[in-house]
Each structure stands twice: as C-alpha cells, then as structure tokens.
Amino acid sequence: MKTDTEGKRQHILEIAASLFSKFGFAKTTLDDIADAVGMKKGSLYYYFNSKEAIFSAVIHEVATKVFSRMKEAAATAMTARDAILKSVESGLRTSKDTTNVIGVSVQVKMELMPLADRILKGFHEDLIKYLSDIIDQGIRNGEFRPCDSTRVAHAVNSSIEGIERGASYRDSILGIQKFDIEKVIDESLFLVNLILDGLRPGATSPTMPSRN
Numbered sequence: 001m002k003t004d005t006e007g008k009r010q011h012i013l014e015i016a017a018s019l020f021s022k023f024g025f026a027k028t029t030l031d032d033i034a035d036a037v038g039m040k041k042g043s044l045y046y047y048f049n050s051k052e053a054i055f056s057a058v059i060h061e062v063a064t065k066v067f068s069r070m071k072e073a074a075a076t077a078m079t080a081r082d083a084i085l086k087s088v089e090s091g092l093r094t095s096k097d098t099t100n101v102i103g104v105s106v107q108v109k110m111e112l113m114p115l116a117d118r119i120l121k122g123f124h125e126d127l128i129k130y131l132s133d134i135i136d137q138g139i140r141n142g143e144f145r146p147c148d149s150t151r152v153a154h155a156v157n158s159s160i161e162g163i164e165r166g167a168s169y170r171d172s173i174l175g176i177q178k179f180d181i182e183k184v185i186d187e188s189l190f191l192v193n194l195i196l197d198g199l200r201p202g203a204t205s206p207t208m209p210s211r212n
C-alpha cells in the first residue's frame with residue numbers, strides 16, 4: 001500500500017506527464033504543474049526540487065514499465081530469437097500505449113527526445129546488456145553462431161531507434177499527430193530478423209571495413 005506521500009508523488013507525476021505531453025517540456029512550468037495538482041509551488045518542492053526532476057521521474061516510470069513488459073514477453077519465448085522479437089514488439093507497444101494514455105503528440109515527442117535520451121542513459125546500458133545476454137544464450141544453445149553479442153545488441157537497438165525516430169520525424173514534417181505504431185513494429189521486426197538471420201550457424205559473416 002502506498003503512503004500518502006507516495007500517492008501524492010504519483011499524482012504529481014501523472015498530472016505533469018499530461019502537461020508535458022500537451023504543451024511540451026519547455027512551455028510547461030512548475031506553476032502550471034502546481035496549479036493543475038491543486039497545491040502551491042512551494043509545496044511542490046517537498047516532492048521534487050525542479051521541473052527536470054519531475055520529468056526525469058516520469059521518464060523513468062515509463063522506462064521501468066517498458067523493460068518489465070519486455071522481460072515478461074521474453075519469458076514466454078521458446079528460443080533466443082523469439083525472445084528478442086517478443087521483447088522488441090512488447091517494448092515498442094508498451095512505450096506507445098504509455099504515451100497514448102497521456103496523449104503525447106509527434107511534435108512534443110521530437111522536442112522531448114534529446115532530454116529523454118540523457119535521462120535514459122542508464123536504461124539504454126541495461127537494455128544492451130539484456131539483449132546481449134539473450135544473444136549469448138542463443139550462442140550457447142547453438143541457435144546463433146559465435147559473435148560479439150554486445151555489438152549485435154547495439155545494432156538491434158540502434159535499428160529500432162532509427163525506425164522509431166524516422167517515423168516521428170517524418171510524421172512531424174507531414175503534420176501527422178500520431179505515427180502508425182503497427183508500421184513501426186512491422187519495420188522493426190523485419191530489420192531485426194535480418195540481423196538475426198546473419199547469426200544463424202553457417203551464415204557468412206559480413207566483411208568488415210579496415211579501421212586503419
């Protein structure tokens with residue numbers, strides 16, 4: 001059971017998330033958040049010492065939920081490949097569902113992305129470790145050929161981020177408020193499958209350019 005302080009803190013995060021989504025991070029002030037919550041700004045400092053701290057907490061909540069759903073999905077997989085694909089789909093869908101609840105627009109998503117990236121540095125490191133562990137499991141059971149699992153994990157993550165950001169940027173240019181998550185998932189799974197195809201035993205390794 002949550003304490004009164006925890007409950008109030010959660011309420012502040014929910015209200016702040018809605019304001020960030022509607023107006024953007026730059027235009028949302030602590031006064032706006034305090035007014036929407038129904039408290040004085042001075043009282044708000046009891047729970048958070050800055051707007052950045054509130055936003056950071058919002059992003060961490062989303063990331064924690066996404067990571068948890070990814071692991072739940074992977075737990076139902078019978079193979080390492082399936083675990084990665086289920087994780088990718090679940091992660092994208094949960095992230096989208098979470099932002100849909102607070103009505104985030106494509107334009108606001110583009111504004112917040114650089115700040116969210118800085119806040120989520122640790123999460124990204126954990127994600128790479130999570131993916132590389134699954135790949136290592138696939139190597140051990142003979143599903144994948146020996147490879148640099150961390151490098152492959154980075155490739156998988158970067159591919160997905162590129163597709164998602166590309167969709168957000170394209171839709172912001174076209175004035176589309178919500179990008180098509182099903183299309184993003186389909187394109188992401190297609191690309192990840194191509195990467196994983198290269199890990200099959202007997203698959204030819206790509207010729208790497210010289211770093212001299």
